[in-house]
Amino acid sequence: MVYDIGGSKLTKNVPTPPSERVQYAINDEEILQLAQWTCQIEKHYSQVRDTYTPMDIEWAKDGITGELFIVQARPETVQSQKSNNVLQNYKLDTNADVLITGRAVGEKIGAGISRVILNVSDIDRFRPGEVLVTNKTDPDWEPIMKQASAIVTNQGGRTCHAAIIAREMGIPAIVGCGDATKNIKTGQEITVSCAEGEQGKVYPGLIPFTVEETQLDDLPETKTQILMNIGNPEEAFGLSALPCDGVGLARLEFIIANHIKVHPLALLKFDELKDTRERIAIAQLTSYYDHKPDFFVDLLSMGIGTIAAAFYPKPVIVRMSDFKSNEYANLLGGQQFEPEEENPMLGWRGASRYYDPLYSEAFALECQAFKRVRDEMGLTNVILMIPFCRTPDEGRKVLAEMAKHGLVKGENSLQVYVMCELPSNVILADEFSQVFDGFSIGSNDLTQLTLGLDRDSALVAHLFDERNHAVKAMLQMAITKARQNNRKIGICGQAPSDYPEFAEFLVEQGINSMSLNPDSVLKTKLKVAQAESSL
Secondary structure, X not given: OEOOOOOOOOOEOOOOOHHXXXXXXXXXXXXXXXXXXXXXXXXXXHHHHOOOOOEEEEEEEOOOOOOEEEEEEEEOOOHHHOXXXXXXXXXXXXXXXXXXXXXXEOOOEEEEEEEEOOOHHHHHHOOOOOEEEEOOOOHHHHHHHOOOOEEEEOOOOOOOHHHHHHHHHOOOEEEOOOOHHHHOOOOOEEEEEOOOOOEEEEEEOOOOEEEEEEEOOOOOOOOOEEEEEEOOHHHHHHHOOOOOOOEEEEEOHHHHHHHHOEOHHHHHOHHHOOOHHHHHHHHXXXXXXXXXXXXXXXXXXXXXXXXXXXXXXXXXXXXXXXXXXXXXXXXXXXXXXXXXXXXXXXXOOOHHHHOOOOOHHHHHHHHHHHHHHHHHOOOOOEEEEEOOOOOHHHXXXXXXXXXXXXXXXXXXXXXXXXXXXXXXXXXXXXXHHOOOOEEEEOHHHHHHHHHOOOOOOOOOHHHOOOOOHHHHHHHHHHHHHHHHOOOEEEEEOOHHHHOHHHHHHHHHHOOOEEEEOHHHHHHHHHHHHHHHHOO
């Protein structure tokens, strides 16, 4: 926008050159200046009104002088007045024939025009508000999943990728339908109901439904910490208003797949890339960076920092990257650096990558991002967590690798947890306790590895159950050993909110925390309070 101060010329809009479009509008120093002014303004109005007063503040930057101005400040009266202590109950009243059934994910109802997509290369056909119907999903599908009114898949069970992401985003999904892509046609109006028990139902047509809301004025306090799972930094500030004790699982995969989009080794070895199209795509994404690895560090630290700042000073446990090799290969430039594995789920993932000479350079970029968040941004509420760590010795190797890049356990109050998701993590919990500061039970992987089944296979999905006696025995052992070694232990999974008796079991065993998807926080907090009161 070009304007004329005190003159006779009209204000006019002019096109912005492409070279300027890729640049940030303000730099770090200017961001800090605006933040400082904002804090001063909120403090002033809060003192004047004798109550905390969130402010809606507008600012501008002079394109000639570079000066920053606060142009308006007024009390924020919309978001700050909303109550987050509201339970929602979806109800569908219909006698319509069911089109298809599967496993319900969540308890909501969604409706819209269906879009059948069989290949991820066709996701650009998807329109916001449609119902996504596909075979199965992986991280490459996430950009459109968050725009869907509902999701329906042929394959998968309660803990497949589509189910995990749908829960996290609060989107109704039905998985493991078998032949949804055959029975549902693109352009068809459908209603997806997850509000009728464990079996999800797809109905033809747009069927009206109701949402009953119950206001919870006074939520009970719980000895067991109720934490939240989060992946998308853009949702962090909104979700932080929910009555929880922090973040029990922040996943890096969403930030890497949706914001960065490039394999870290492709940035480190850009000049060695063989695919011309990928070189061009990466060059465009990183055009503002002379040193391309800085692109990875900047965006990753911004994503982590956003989540940590939203919940500060509450603890935020961030799991370091846990893509499998086939998922890494789908990132820009990834094919050149990833092996083809027969079973990526049990292959080169998690801790085994971090100290491997084939990947350690990329892990160093993650470490740089975490160091910036904790040491430069001052967000020391961030706790690091190592996934898929098979042995205590492997854990020590990872800690040594982190220390090379300035992340030393114990320094600047840095805590490092380990995912307890392998039978070896449970059996050797005493030894893992000597390496790490705490545990977080990954009930999805622990259940499938204890029962020896593929959680993504619709053929055996019905056998996947965290309430199985073998799984509960593993959980009991893990909690007991962690407490004996004075280590905190929590769980990040859906079972406590899906099964009230499972939450009660965990409370009885003395678990320290439960980390849940946002839509489960309120009802599970009530369940846990009830379980604690009966002990």
